[in-house]
Amino acid sequence: MKKKVLIIGAGFAGIGATIQAIEQGCDVLVIEGRPYIGGRARSFIDKDTGEIIDNGQHVMMGCYGAVLHILRRLGTEQLLYRQKALSVTFFDQNGEADILDAGHLPGKLGIAAGILGLKKLSWQSRMQALMFAVRLRLMKKQSVGETSLEFLRRMNQTEESIRRLWEPLILATLNAHPSTADATLLIEVLQRAFFGGREASQMLIPRNGLSELLAPFVPYVQSHGGQVMLSTSVESLKYHAETSTVSVIAEGKEYHADTIISCIPSFALQRIASPSLLGEHTYSLLGDMVFSPIVSLYLWFDRDFMGDIRFCALLQTVTQWVFNRRLLCECSDELREQYPGHIALTISAGTQIVGEQAESVVALCLEELRRCFPGASDATLLSWKVIKEKQATFLAIPPIEARRPEQKTHAKNFFLAGDWTKTGLPATLEGAAQSGIDAIVYAHKQ
Ligand SMILES: Cc1cc2nc3c(=O)[nH]c(=O)nc-3n(C[C@H](O)[C@H](O)[C@H](O)COP(=O)(O)OP(=O)(O)OC[C@H]3O[C@@H](n4cnc5c(N)ncnc54)[C@H](O)[C@@H]3O)c2cc1C
Incomplete structure (x- = not known):
C-alpha cells in the first residue's frame, strides 16, 4: 500500500515536500489556500504595462541545490539566467563603481582575487577580508547569540568593509541589518555561497516570471497520481490525543493521511494549531516571531x-x-x-x-x-x-534563530517545514525547499 501524504501549502517548501514524497513513491494531496501556487514567490501581470513582474525580484545562487532539484524535476531550470562567475558591481552615490569579480581565477581562488580587486577598499580592509575568508572555512556554526555586526567586528573586519561589502550581502541574503541579523546564518551563507566555489557563488535570476518556473508543478503531481487542491484553506488541525495523530479540516471536510506536512508560514500555523500539538516551546515561538x-x-x-x-x-x-x-x-x-x-x-x-x-x-x-x-x-x-x-x-535575530523548531511535533504523523523552521539557512527559497524535502525524509525514517 502506498503511503498517503498530505501537504499543507504550495510555496517552495510545499513543492519540495511534494516532489520528495512522489520520489519516495507516496500518494500526495496538496492543499493550498490561494488560487495559485508559489506562495511568497509568484508573478503576475502588471495591469498598467502588461508586463509580467514578480511580487519582488528574487535572486538565487548556484548553491541552491534543493531549488535546482525542484526546477530540474519540473523541467524549468533553463529558465534561469546564470552568471559565469560571481560578479557584483557596487555603486557609490557619486556614480563611481567598484566590482567584485570572481571570474579571474578558478575555484575558490576566484573570490579571493575578487576581494583583492575591490579598488575602493583600503589594502588593510582587503587583507582582513581575505584572512576572514580563510578562517571561515573551518568555522563552526553554533548560535552564540551574536549579531552579524558583532561577529564581523570580532573577525577584525574594518568599518569600511562592513559598510561597502558585507552589509549589502547581509541585507540581500538575510533580509536584516548586520546589527540585528544572527551571525550563524551569515557564516552559513558565506561558507555555502560566497566561499563555496565558482558554481556555488554564481547568481541565478529567473528570466521569466517566478510562476513560470513552477507552472509544470500541478500537471507533474497529477501525472504521478496526486492531487493539488487550490483555493482551499486548512481551517484547523484536529489532534487525536489517544492515537497521537492529526487530521486536517478544510472547507468543513476531514482529511486523514499517514503523513501530514505543514508548509505554511508561522503566523498561518498559529491560527490552526494548538500548544498540545506543537508543544509549548514551538507554540510560544509562533507568537514571538517578528x-x-x-x-x-x-x-x-x-x-x-x-x-x-x-x-x-x-x-x-x-x-x-x-x-x-x-x-x-x-x-x-x-x-x-x-x-x-x-x-x-x-x-x-x-x-x-x-x-x-x-x-x-x-x-x-x-x-x-x-x-x-x-x-x-x-x-x-x-x-x-x-x-x-x-x-x-x-526577522532572524539571535533569540529567534536559537528557537526555530525542527520537524517533529507531538503527533506521530504531523511534521513542520517552511522557511522559518530550523533549516540552518536564512528565510530563502533554498531554506524553504530544503525544509520540505527534509521533512519528508525525516517523517519516513520514523
Ligand atoms: C519580496 C520578496 C523577495 C524575496 N527575495 C528572495 C530572494 O531574492 N532569494 C531568496 O532565496 N528568497 C527570497 N525571498 C524569500 C522567499 O520568497 C521565501 O523564503 C519562500 O518563498 C518561502 O517559502 P515557503 O514555502 O516557506 O512559504 P510560502 O511561500 O509563504 O508558502 C506558504 C503557502 O501556504 C499557503 N497557506 C497558508 N496558510 C494556509 C492554510 N491554512 N491552508 C492552506 N494553505 C495555506 C500560502 O497561501 C502559501 O502559498 C523573498 C521574499 C519576498 C516576499
Missing part, C-alpha cells in the same frame, strides 16, 4: 541607462539592489519598444520605508538612481509599481 518587510519597485523608462550592467548594489542609499530587467528577462518586442528601460529595485529590511506613500518611495529611489547613473536624469519614468511585502520573511 517579521521583516521587503519593498520592491518596478520602474519603466523611455530609455535604457544601465548599459551592460545586469544588476548592481547601491551603497549608502535607501535603494539597495538594482536589476536591469531588459537584460535579464525576456519580454515581447512591443514591450521592449514601448518601455526600452525596465528595472527592478529592492529594499530589504525596509521597516523604515514600508509605511511611506508609494509615490514618495518612487521619488526617493529615482533621485538615488539619478545620482548613481547620470543617464537616468534624461530618462522619463513612464510607469511604476511599488510592492510592499510586510511579512516577507521572519
Whole structure:
C-alpha cells in the first residue's frame, strides 16, 4: 500500500515536500489556500504595462541545490539566467563603481582575487577580508547569540568593509541589518555561497516570471497520481490525543493521511494549531516571531541607462539592489519598444520605508538612481509599481534563530517545514525547499 501524504501549502517548501514524497513513491494531496501556487514567490501581470513582474525580484545562487532539484524535476531550470562567475558591481552615490569579480581565477581562488580587486577598499580592509575568508572555512556554526555586526567586528573586519561589502550581502541574503541579523546564518551563507566555489557563488535570476518556473508543478503531481487542491484553506488541525495523530479540516471536510506536512508560514500555523500539538516551546515561538518587510519597485523608462550592467548594489542609499530587467528577462518586442528601460529595485529590511506613500518611495529611489547613473536624469519614468511585502520573511535575530523548531511535533504523523523552521539557512527559497524535502525524509525514517 502506498503511503498517503498530505501537504499543507504550495510555496517552495510545499513543492519540495511534494516532489520528495512522489520520489519516495507516496500518494500526495496538496492543499493550498490561494488560487495559485508559489506562495511568497509568484508573478503576475502588471495591469498598467502588461508586463509580467514578480511580487519582488528574487535572486538565487548556484548553491541552491534543493531549488535546482525542484526546477530540474519540473523541467524549468533553463529558465534561469546564470552568471559565469560571481560578479557584483557596487555603486557609490557619486556614480563611481567598484566590482567584485570572481571570474579571474578558478575555484575558490576566484573570490579571493575578487576581494583583492575591490579598488575602493583600503589594502588593510582587503587583507582582513581575505584572512576572514580563510578562517571561515573551518568555522563552526553554533548560535552564540551574536549579531552579524558583532561577529564581523570580532573577525577584525574594518568599518569600511562592513559598510561597502558585507552589509549589502547581509541585507540581500538575510533580509536584516548586520546589527540585528544572527551571525550563524551569515557564516552559513558565506561558507555555502560566497566561499563555496565558482558554481556555488554564481547568481541565478529567473528570466521569466517566478510562476513560470513552477507552472509544470500541478500537471507533474497529477501525472504521478496526486492531487493539488487550490483555493482551499486548512481551517484547523484536529489532534487525536489517544492515537497521537492529526487530521486536517478544510472547507468543513476531514482529511486523514499517514503523513501530514505543514508548509505554511508561522503566523498561518498559529491560527490552526494548538500548544498540545506543537508543544509549548514551538507554540510560544509562533507568537514571538517578528517579521521583516521587503519593498520592491518596478520602474519603466523611455530609455535604457544601465548599459551592460545586469544588476548592481547601491551603497549608502535607501535603494539597495538594482536589476536591469531588459537584460535579464525576456519580454515581447512591443514591450521592449514601448518601455526600452525596465528595472527592478529592492529594499530589504525596509521597516523604515514600508509605511511611506508609494509615490514618495518612487521619488526617493529615482533621485538615488539619478545620482548613481547620470543617464537616468534624461530618462522619463513612464510607469511604476511599488510592492510592499510586510511579512516577507521572519526577522532572524539571535533569540529567534536559537528557537526555530525542527520537524517533529507531538503527533506521530504531523511534521513542520517552511522557511522559518530550523533549516540552518536564512528565510530563502533554498531554506524553504530544503525544509520540505527534509521533512519528508525525516517523517519516513520514523
Ligand atoms: C519580496 C520578496 C523577495 C524575496 N527575495 C528572495 C530572494 O531574492 N532569494 C531568496 O532565496 N528568497 C527570497 N525571498 C524569500 C522567499 O520568497 C521565501 O523564503 C519562500 O518563498 C518561502 O517559502 P515557503 O514555502 O516557506 O512559504 P510560502 O511561500 O509563504 O508558502 C506558504 C503557502 O501556504 C499557503 N497557506 C497558508 N496558510 C494556509 C492554510 N491554512 N491552508 C492552506 N494553505 C495555506 C500560502 O497561501 C502559501 O502559498 C523573498 C521574499 C519576498 C516576499
